[in-house]
Amino acid sequence: MSERLPCQTPGCSATILPTTALKTGGICMPCHQKKLALEKETYILQNRKDVDRYAGIIDPVEILKIMHTPRKYNLLENDLPYHRSAQELYHQLTEAERKRLESYAITLMDRGDFDQAETILLSLVCFTDSWIEQGLHAFIHKGKYDPGILYKKAGPAIRDELIHRVGRDSANRNHLLLALAWVGDEVVIQLFAKWRQNPPQWASKLGVPPENYAHEAGWELDQDGLKRLLFHPESYHFKVSGEVLGRTETIQSAVVALQTDDQVCHWCGGKLxxxxxxxxxxPLVYFMKLPGQQLRIADCMRCNCYGTMYMKVELDGSYSWSEYNIVPDFLSETDPAEELTSYAIRLSERLRGTYEGSYWTLEATSSQIGGHPAWIQEAAYPSCPCCLETMMFIGQVDMEQAADSEGIYYSFLCGACLISAVNYQQT
Ligand SMILES: [Zn+2]
Ligand SMILES: [Zn+2]
Ligand SMILES: [Zn+2]
Structure with missing residues (x-):
């Protein structure tokens, strides 16, 4: 057996075989790996170059095309971001520029690149409320129906094609029903009402009655078969500043979000x-049509992850634990004394599009009051535990944006019974 030698790195007590020493220049394998990693890091630091793919380009359509093009990661390139977000660029597009992007999305689909095409069409629909009839023709022609929100403004020809297919195409029926829910025009409303009366044969194979798919698009049939919206079209988003707020600091805003209160959770004992x-x-929140001074919607952010939480509210700002709360089967054992660290978030005073924050994978801030919710999983409008009506969506807090955490808290109100509800979803 050959004699082992000490590793030459100062402070390292490892011993190595002479063959290893020959390979590494006298140091042990862990030290050798460390040295190689350091050399690589130094090389990258010295040779890394800034790459500005937007240099000299002023056409917003071309800039957006570059933004949407996936890139291979290269350690030696430092990709400089564009100084404005995609959302901001979409807001400023002219009608002709939007058409050019729609045509580009169609070209991408012809090439089989659906991911990129989908992002462009989604951005057009959510950020600019564009009418993308040509893009939809291409989309439906390829047998694509998901995401259904793309079909939001589809005209009669596309709607009728969806109706034609929904009875025949069992493999895509789920997505076809979602697309129809998003179309949600008079013909679809009547169709859903007809199905509620006389469920089609295929309905027994669905998890829920076909008319319930309307929830995904933010509406439902009322008792008379009319469309009832489950959200307020008016929407304001929250702007986050990096500052962390102390407990006693307050913010001037029509809606103040995420304040720890002194009332406690009846389940875990932590502060609400x-x-x-x-x-x-x-005036910013007149759209809620609530006659009163103040509405506070509270919950326990720990326990809420395990079930919907209700509060009795008054329109003078007071609230109390609801008798309708049912303890979930499972609650986590986090320390109830642990308090939320949240950033200062203020309500923007600029009205924004109803659907701007409603597709959660698009890069737009999605903490908002009003507007259509950004469901991470399936739509989950709670029923009022008192009158059983579906509750109205009030707003959502995106924890990634508001507190470096994850998931979204969605809040709801039954205006008739004055009961609030909050539920939570995450990926
Ligand atoms: Zn060593
Ligand atoms: Zn709790
Ligand atoms: Zn109610």
Whole structure:
């Protein structure tokens, strides 16, 4: 057996075989690996170059095309971001520029690149509320129906094609029903009402009655078969500043979000958090049509992950634990004394599009009051535990944006019974 030698790195007590020493220049394998990694890092630091793929380009359509093109990761290139977000660029597009992007999406689909085409069409639909009839023709021609939100403004020809297919195409029926829910025009409303009366044969194979798919598009049939919206089209988003707020600091805003309160959770004993404190006298939130001074929607952010949480609210800002809360089967054992660290978030005073924050994988901030919710999983509008009506969506807090955490808290209200509800979803 050959004699082992000490590793030559100062401070390392490992011993090595002479053959290893020959290979590494006298140091042990872990030290050798460390040295190689350091050399690589130094090489990258010295040779890394800034790459500005937008240099000299002023056409917003070309800039967006570059933004949407996936890139191979290269350690030696430091990709400089564009100084404005895709969302901002989409807002400024002219009608002709939007058409050019739609045509580009069609070209991408012809090439089989659906991911990129989908992102462009989604951005057009959510950020600019564009009518993308040609893009949809290409999409439906390829047998694509998901994401259904793309079909939001589809005209009669596409709607009728969806109706034609839904009875025949069992493999895509789920997506076809979602697309129809998003179309949601008079013909679809009547069709859903007809199905509620006389369920089609294939309905027994679905998890829910076909008319319930309307929830995914934010509406339902009322008792008379009319469309009832489950959200307010008016929407304001929250802007986040990096500052962390102290407990006693307050913010001037029509709606103040995420304040720890002194009332405690009846399940874990931890402090409740007021997700939304709405000043109902502020014209910005008149769209809620709530006659009163103040609405506070609170929940326990720990326990809420395991079930919907209700509060009895009054329109003077007071609230109390609801008798309708049912303890979930499972609750986590986190320390109830642990308090939320949240950033200062303020309500923007600029009205924004109803659907801007409603597709959660698009890079747009999705903490908002009003507007269509960004469901991470399936739509989950709670029923009011008192009158059983589906509750109205009030707003959502995206924890990634608001507190470096994850998931979204969705809040709801039954205006008739004055009961609030909050539920939570994450990936
Ligand atoms: Zn060593
Ligand atoms: Zn709790
Ligand atoms: Zn109710």
């Amino acid at each position: 958090v007021v997700l939304y404190d709405c000043n109902l006298q502020d």
